[in-house]
Amino acid sequence: MDTGDKITFNTLAGERSGKADHMHQLFIEFGVNFASGVPCGVLRHIIKNFDDDATVLHVPANRESEAVGLAAGAYLGGKTSIVYMQNSGLFAASNDIASLLVPYGIPIFFVVSHRGCEGEDAIQHLTTGRATEALIQSFDLPFTVFEEQNLETLIGSMFEEMHKVTLPTFLLLKRGWHK
Amino acid sequence: MKRQEAIEVIMATINPQDAVVSTAGLISREIFENFDSERNIYVPGSMGLASSMGLGLAIACPSKRVVVVDGDASLLMNLGSIVTIGNKQPKNLLHIVVDNGAYGSCNEEKSMSDTAHLNILALGVGYQYVRIVSSQKDLRRAVIEFEQGPGFILAKIELGGRRDFCRPLELTTTKIRFMLFLKQSTKGN
Numbered sequence: 001m002d003t004g005d006k007i008t009f010n011t012l013a014g015e016r017s018g019k020a021d022h023m024h025q026l027f028i029e030f031g032v033n034f035a036s037g038v039p040c041g042v043l044r045h046i047i048k049n050f051d052d053d054a055t056v057l058h059v060p061a062n063r064e065s066e067a068v069g070l071a072a073g074a075y076l077g078g079k080t081s082i083v084y085m086q087n088s089g090l091f092a093a094s095n096d097i098a099s100l101l102v103p104y105g106i107p108i109f110f111v112v113s114h115r116g117c118e119g120e121d122a123i124q125h126l127t128t129g130r131a132t133e134a135l136i137q138s139f140d141l142p143f144t145v146f147e148e149q150n151l152e153t154l155i156g157s158m159f160e161e162m163h164k165v166t167l168p169t170f171l172l173l174k175r176g177w178h179k
Numbered sequence: 180m181k182r183q184e185a186i187e188v189i190m191a192t193i194n195p196q197d198a199v200v201s202t203a204g205l206i207s208r209e210i211f212e213n214f215d216s217e218r219n220i221y222v223p224g225s226m227g228l229a230s231s232m233g234l235g236l237a238i239a240c241p242s243k244r245v246v247v248v249d250g251d252a253s254l255l256m257n258l259g260s261i262v263t264i265g266n267k268q269p270k271n272l273l274h275i276v277v278d279n280g281a282y283g284s285c286n287e288e289k290s291m292s293d294t295a296h297l298n299i300l301a302l303g304v305g306y307q308y309v310r311i312v313s314s315q316k317d318l319r320r321a322v323i324e325f326e327q328g329p330g331f332i333l334a335k336i337e338l339g340g341r342r343d344f345c346r347p348l349e350l351t352t353t354k355i356r357f358m359l360f361l362k363q364s365t366k367g368n
Contacts, residue, residue, distance in 0.1 A: 074239040
């Protein structure tokens with residue numbers, strides 16, 4: 001039913017993150033022009049920046065697997081993609097990463113929120129939280145945990161490595177990373 | 180209509196400059212063996228993602244027509260994809276579902292396509308052109324009459340058919356020549 005009310009989604013109530021804005025600027029500098037994914041609260045500033053930037057084709061997905069397929073197609077069409085998701089979704093999409101991106105050699109920059117770390121208050125994240133790094137390692141794919149490194153150096157070296165090996169790479173962000 | 184007949188009609192009727200994304204299993208293997216070309220990309224694993232890849236490609240290359248050759252069980256495994264396609268409205272995407280009502284590449288275990296009414300779902304989520312066909316003649320006509328997408332053709336086929344196709348293995352080569360094909364055939368657009 002259309003009530004005539006205007007609903008504004010994802011306003012963040014004006015809250016901004018200097019780190020997320022800086023990261024977005026670096027994404028653009030390194031050629032990102034396509035983004036897909038499934039939301040996580042930890043990634044809200046990143047997603048909002050994709051929404052607000054007309055230079056990025058932002059195609060939200062219903063499931064993480066779909067986002068992997070969308071970004072793979074966009075890569076073949078010449079785009080550089082970010083796929084964002086929670087680590088729970090990384091498990092859901094793990095076969096798509098292993099059976100599509102790896103055999104074809106499709107480089108996609110994954111931004112993954114890492115729930116289930118120390119201090120986690122939601123029990124459903126604990127098992128995947130403990131296994132996240134091990135999952136990526138078991139695929140022999142590169143990943144970096146964000147721990148207050150210099151963003152410019154970090155993002156730059158990750159993109160450089162990704163294009164060199166033409167494989168996916170993963171940036172893991174813990175709760176509170178954006179402060 | 181047999182799978183072989185449906186694939187023959189599709190590959191012979193689409194434009195030579197169309198990009199083709201085909202789903203995992205026998206559909207990709209049959210296209211690879213009989214219609215291998217630089218315009219094809221085969222989805223090796225990740226069952227269900229052909230339509231998502233086709234959408235990503237169609238959005239990235241709006242001047243290139245993209246034909247997805249999907250299967251019924253494959254689509255059902257990633258059904259949310261048609262919602263995304265309906266939402267994004269790519270005019271250059273034709274999504275063909277070759278429907279044998281089964282996991283044909285496995286042991287022909289039944290899928291749920293007989294109660295899913297995939298053509299009605301496609302219409303409901305916003306595809307602009309929807310056809311259901313069960314003969315080569317109607318399939319050919321449905322492909323020819325497609326003008327503006329997103330388009331959806333549900334091609335009903337019989338179970339069975341050849342199974343001993345070779346597999347596309349040189350995926351890096353397939354990827355590189357496909358990307359080159361896109362670059363060369365979309366020049367100036």
